Amino acid sequence: MRRRRPLLRAAAVGGGAYMVGKHNANRQAEQSQYQQDQDDRISNLEAQQQQPSYQQAPPAPQPPPAPAAAPSPMIDQLNQLAALHQQGVLSDEEFAAAKAKLLGT
Template sequence: MPGLIRAAARTAVIAGTATSVSNRVSRRQANRWAQQEYDNQQRYAQPAAAPAPPPPPPAPAPAAAAPAQDPIAQLKELGALYQQGILTEQEFAAQKAKILGS
């Protein structure tokens, strides 16, 4: 009988040791994975400093004034618009005065 108790005790010690070692390995591995996950979250939560955005493009230069047309050509166009009925007599007179006044 003492041999049976001794065998049972030995089995219990071996099983207990194996369980303890297995649990310790599992905890260490879980801690290692948790640390890796934490590091990954920190890396992606704080993005690297992006380069400064490029300065806005310069404002376009104001459109150059159209080259002054010959006043006679302008008067001919104005007369044609008046004859076609596109301009009233008052509009024609106002535009003619503007062309001749400038």
């Protein structure tokens, strides 16, 4: 006759049942926490929507525009040269020579 080990079997079954119960309890706690977080977010959004629009912060005032100085033709020509240099039409040496000629140096 085979000798059975009832304590070992009971421990294995009990341990398995414990782990399943613990897993289910953790999952249920996570679901309830997730649901609570969602409820809080919805409540916050509803509260924000119910506030009158005049309580929202007004946009920051923009600084007044700088007085427009009359653009000098020299600055326009320098900007044109810089644009040509950035586009690759003028090499570094050509750009330096044209700038020196324009500035009179």
